[in-house]
Amino acid sequence: MPTRALGPGHVDGAEYVHGWRPKVIALDIDGTLVKWADGTGVSTEVIAPAVYDAINRAHDCGAHIVLASGRSPHGMTRVADMLDLPRDGEDRLWIVASNGAVILRYPPMDVVHEETFDAAPAVRAIMREQPSALVAVEERGVGYRLNDHFPPGELSGEMIVTPLEELISNPVSRVIIRNPSARAEDFIELGRRLGLQGISYVVGWTAWLDLAPVGVSKASGLSYVVNQLGLEPGDVLAIGDGRNDIEMLTWAGRGVAMGQAIPEVHEVADAITASVDDDGAAVEIGQWF
Numbered sequence: 001m002p003t004r005a006l007g008p009g010h011v012d013g014a015e016y017v018h019g020w021r022p023k024v025i026a027l028d029i030d031g032t033l034v035k036w037a038d039g040t041g042v043s044t045e046v047i048a049p050a051v052y053d054a055i056n057r058a059h060d061c062g063a064h065i066v067l068a069s070g071r072s073p074h075g076m077t078r079v080a081d082m083l084d085l086p087r088d089g090e091d092r093l094w095i096v097a098s099n100g101a102v103i104l105r106y107p108p109m110d111v112v113h114e115e116t117f118d119a120a121p122a123v124r125a126i127m128r129e130q131p132s133a134l135v136a137v138e139e140r141g142v143g144y145r146l147n148d149h150f151p152p153g154e155l156s157g158e159m160i161v162t163p164l165e166e167l168i169s170n171p172v173s174r175v176i177i178r179n180p181s182a183r184a185e186d187f188i189e190l191g192r193r194l195g196l197q198g199i200s201y202v203v204g205w206t207a208w209l210d211l212a213p214v215g216v217s218k219a220s221g222l223s224y225v226v227n228q229l230g231l232e233p234g235d236v237l238a239i240g241d242g243r244n245d246i247e248m249l250t251w252a253g254r255g256v257a258m259g260q261a262i263p264e265v266h267e268v269a270d271a272i273t274a275s276v277d278d279d280g281a282a283v284e285i286g287q288w289f
Contacts, residue, residue, distance in 0.1 A: 010234075010270055011254040021288050023231055025058055026096070026222050026248060027281065028240035029069040029079055032258055035276050036205070047082050054282035055083055058289040066225055068096040068218045070202075070210055070244050072138045072174075075156045077106050094228075098138065099202065099244050100221030101173035101212050109141065113224055116171035117213035122196050123168050126177055126209070129190055136176040137167050144176075151180055175211040182207035202244040210244065218244060219251035237288065239273070239281050241265060256284050 011020050027033055033051060034043045059065050065085055067076050076095050080086075086093050092105040103113040119137075127133060136146035136155060143157025147164045155176075168175070179187075187203045200212045218240075226236060238245070238252035241261040249255025250268050257265045259275035266272055274280035 020253075022058075022063055022237035022254065023235040024064045024066055024222075024226060024229065024237070025055070025285065026066045026068045026218070026236055026238040026252060027055070028218075028242065028245050028248075029067060029071060029076065031205075031241035031260070031276055032239055032281055033079065045078075045082075047079075048279050048282070050279040050282040052083060054285040054289065056085070058285050059085060061289050063289065064094065064229060064231075066094045066096060066222065068100075068222060068238070068240075068248060070099045070204070070242075071097060072140070072144070072157070073097040073102055073104050073106075073109060073111070074141060074143070077109055080106055094225045096218055096221035096225060098174040099210055099212050100217045100219065102140075103221050103224055111140070114173055115213040115216045116173050117199060119172050119175045119199070119211055120168040122194075122199050122201075122211055123164075123175060123177070125194050125196070126190065127164070129194070130177070130179050130182065132179060132181065134176075134178040134180075135164060135167055136178070137172045138174060150178055154178070173212070177209040177211065179207045184208070202242075204242065204244070217247040219247035222248060222251065237284070239284055241276065 030043045033047055034045055036043055055065055067079060069076055076097050080093050095104050095106055101115045102111060104111045134148050134150050136144040139145050139160060143159055144155050145160045145162040145167055149159060184203055184207055187207050187209045191201050198214055200214050200216055202210050233251055234253035236252040237254045238248045239256045240248055241258035246265060246268050255269050256271045256273050257269035258280045259272060273284040
């Protein structure tokens with residue numbers, strides 16, 4: 001059931017459209033492929049059998065499977081391994097990491113495109129308002145450099161404690177700002193109040209703020225991939241559940257929100273599938289494959 005007026009190239013229910021089938025399936029990870037553990041910022045790292053089967057069925061039918069997440073690259077390659085993709089002898093997967101700032105092929109991990117920016121002014125402005133906040137930047141292939149440790153399980157890889165000014169002394173592809181004692185709504189208001197000129201930002205389920213280069217999103221990263229494949233946005237089925245999926249869902253030919261997503265994500269989607277607890281990604285993919 002579509003929840004917004006469909007623009008050119010957008011696709012509503014499979015029952016109404018004849019002859020369209022996605023050539024690319026862009027998949028968020030946390031809250032879409034894997035469940036959150038008890039509503040926290042930590043995922044279960046388990047893909048349900050129905051979701052695994054649906055993705056592999058689509059892959060076997062020739063669809064390009066593209067993982068698109070706010071996770072860092074090394075946090076996404078293990079999900080590709082969980083899906084057993086790609087198989088021996090097949091082309092490497094396309095992966096859109098760090099909310100679109102880093103694009104790679106896997107395996108092996110090969111970064112083919114990266115967007116960076118000077119995060120220092122925005123980080124300093126945020127820290128004046130949230131002096132106890134945690135800040136992290138990716139140390140690609142290793143883990144993260146951070147000013148202090150995040151709650152257990154929220155980041156993956158090696159954690160390298162680093163002075164704040166050193167963290168932001170060079171251009172970066174993404175900055176994570178986290179305050180376990182604040183609410184997501186506090187960060188939404190903070191972003192509005194500060195303006196954060198010259199960067200893109202998105203607030204997660206918790207008091208988690210991702211900073212990225214202006215204009216960079218999962219949609220921009222997927223646009224790069226689709227161009228490389230010689231395809232169009234109208235060929236893409238995208239499924240996600242978070243605020244950082246909004247651009248992707250509006251850009252894709254068919255953008256589908258998970259059932260448990262917040263209202264602002266539902267509002268931009270062409271359709272709403274079941275929740276992650278009810279294998280919503282498999283339900284949607286099963287309409288086409």
